[in-house]
Amino acid sequence: MSDKPELTISFVVVGGGIAGLACAIALRRVGHRVLVLERYSDAEVSKMSHGGIRLPPNVSKVLFHWGLEGPLRQVSITSRAMEVDIYETGEFIGTHRWEEEVLRETGGEFLFLHHDGLRRVLYEAAIAAGAQVRAGATVVSVSGDRPHVTLSTGETLLADVIIGADGRSSLVQQAIVGKDIFDAAPYQHLFYNTTVPGALMRADPQLALFFKQPVETMYVWLGNNRSACAFRMGGKDEYALHLWVPSRQKGLSDDDCWGGGLDLNEMRRQLGECEPRLQKMTKLAATPARVQVKMVPPIEDWVDEHGRMVILGEAAHPLPAGSLQGGAMAVEDAAVLGKLFSHLRDKDQISTFLHAFQDLREDRCASVVHTEQCNMYFQMMPAGPQQEQRDQDMRAKTAQGESVFCGGEASEQWEQLKVLCGYDAEDEADNWWVNWGLLRERAKQRSLDMEAEMNTARLGSLRLRA
Incomplete structure (x- = not known):
């Protein structure tokens, strides 16, 4: 403690x-x-x-x-590694290990x-x-x-x-x-955060490949004004799926939406041109949260x-x-x-x-x-x-x-x-306390001590006059 x-x-x-x-x-x-x-x-x-x-x-x-x-x-x-792919085509670009x-x-x-x-x-x-x-x-x-x-x-x-x-x-x-x-603050992008059941992914031969890779691998897709990442989560047989996409057409609400009520088809329409695995994952996904991406x-x-x-x-x-x-x-x-x-x-x-x-x-x-x-x-x-x-x-x-x-x-x-x-x-x-906090406290204590000494001296002077 x-x-x-x-x-x-x-x-x-x-x-x-x-x-x-x-x-x-x-x-x-x-x-x-x-x-x-x-x-x-x-x-x-x-x-x-x-x-x-x-x-x-x-x-x-x-x-x-x-x-x-x-x-x-x-x-x-x-997590031990990350795989990088192209959003639009699914082309494998490379990997990085921590x-x-x-x-x-x-x-x-x-x-x-x-x-x-x-x-x-x-x-x-x-x-x-x-x-x-x-x-x-x-x-x-x-x-x-x-x-x-x-x-x-x-x-x-x-x-x-x-x-x-x-x-x-x-x-x-x-x-x-x-x-x-x-x-x-203005915004130009939306972020969708959802999950995909592992059992449904394993039932699809193309998505089942995610489970044949090392469990600790995160997948990142780089796209034109879009991006995505997916990773397995501990404690549940699910994949997390994050999507960043452009904001929707003017006149349509882009308000943050956390507690359900969001149309899954909306998220799928926001994908734009993307590789088949991402399309399939969004078709199996749970209702997402949607948040404005602001700088x-x-x-x-x-x-x-x-x-x-x-x-x-x-x-x-x-x-x-x-x-x-x-x-x-x-x-x-x-x-x-x-x-x-x-x-x-x-x-x-x-x-x-x-x-x-x-x-x-x-x-x-x-x-x-x-x-x-x-x-x-x-x-x-x-x-x-x-x-x-x-x-x-x-x-x-x-x-x-x-x-x-x-x-x-x-x-x-x-x-x-x-x-x-x-x-x-x-x-x-800890460094702030050692380098600054203690110095301030000591300076404050010295000031109090000097004030006390001055008060004592004044009191002594008054007694002498009396």
């Missing part, structure tokens, strides 16, 4: 998804009181937790450190699992750690002035700190920033003017939908926040720690967002000379028996990924 603070305080976390539950675990690990408010019921949340999620090493190592390696391994598959040396250096693994499986692991861990989670609790307003939240029932809940882990179009974000940053500008203020309310995860730094690092950034945020508040001694530090949290996370998250945007462009590069050069470089590497991500533009993408995955959120928070 982490070190316990001298002072424990109460946190209200708005949002019971990955970000909110990870916050609850991180803060309970250091002894603080945590209440998580989730607007949807457990059944609704499970229904909305569509499709698969990929956990890169930078987040799996945090979760392992929190004691969740066993539960995670029960519901996940460890280098064992790189994975050892990162301290984690690539895990594939169902989104609902991850949420269930985090939920059970948060409850076991002593957090309270209230489902069906709709927050209608928040304030950092005498921090409190108001529910739709009229109930008001007080806290020392309010955390906005309520995703894009966050209510807490709007209270801090004054507007809905995500809603105002959101950085949010300047994560902390409110009172220094008692903060946003994190997608509320603070939205990534393009379907990003590899989407869930990872939320858990990293939680890990850093927990580490900072493990040093709490008095309430005057709360604002300092919340601003330190933004300082620590801002550049890291901006870098990740930029990399994910570059990855998305790389996967959906429009047809033309640059796309042809990309494909030709990878074909040449395959012909030489090398990984497709060795040399050239693809290599740059992989090098960036290695840097991202080697990051250790908790170490960064």
Whole structure:
């Protein structure tokens, strides 16, 4: 367990998804009181937790450190390789294997699992750690002035700190920033997230080949303004299928749709020209979730003017939908926040720690967002000379028996990924405390000591005069 603070305080976390539950675990690990408010019921949340999620090493190592390696391994598959194909034709371009040396250096693994499986692991861990989670609790307003939240029932809940882990179009974000940053951003693509039953795939000779390949292989299709990826998930006999496609015609609604009610035929029509395996998988797929893919500008203020309310995860730094690092950034945020508040001694530090949290996370998250945007462009590069050069470089590497991500533009993408995955959120928070936090506390104590000495001297002078 982490070190316990001298002072424990109460946190209200708005949002019971990955970000909110990870916050609850991180803060309970250091002894603080945590209440998580989730607007949807457990059944609704499970229904909305569509499709698969990929956990890169930078987040799996945090979760392992929190004691969740066993539960995670029960519901996940460890990825070892990636196959790259052409979206329109199915042409095999090459493969890439995660280098064992790189994975050892990162301290984690690539895990594939169902989104609902991850949420269930985090939920059970948060409850076991002593957090309270209230489902069906709709927050209608928040304030950092005498921090409190108001529910739709009229109930008001007080806290020392309010955390906005309520995703894009966050209510807490709007209270801090004054507007809905995500809603105002334009979009050009849609992301569909769905699953395909393994039994149905094995019944088709062409799709059955996916099960004859090593179980840990992820498949990525590079297309003209489109892309797809598919991978087996642990815990269920299903394949996850992610699709990125252009937005639909004007006049048709492209609103986010999580909880069912989406026409499968719509997703199939969005495929455009694509290879037969993808067509077959979408015909067998479950009802998908649909999300707008937006490139959101950085949010300047994560902390409110009172220094008692903060946003994190997608509320603070939205990534393009379907990003590899989407869930990872939320858990990293939680890990850093927990580490900072493990040093709490008095309430005057709360604002300092919340601003330190933004300082620590801002550049890291901006870098990740930029990399994910570059990855998305790389996967959906429009047809033309640059796309042809990309494909030709990878074909040449395959012909030489090398990984497709060795040399050239693809290599740059992989090098960036290695840097991202080697990051250790908790170490960064520890370094801040040693290099800055302790210095501030010592300077503050010296100031208090000097003030006390001056007061003692004044009192002595007054006594002499008397």
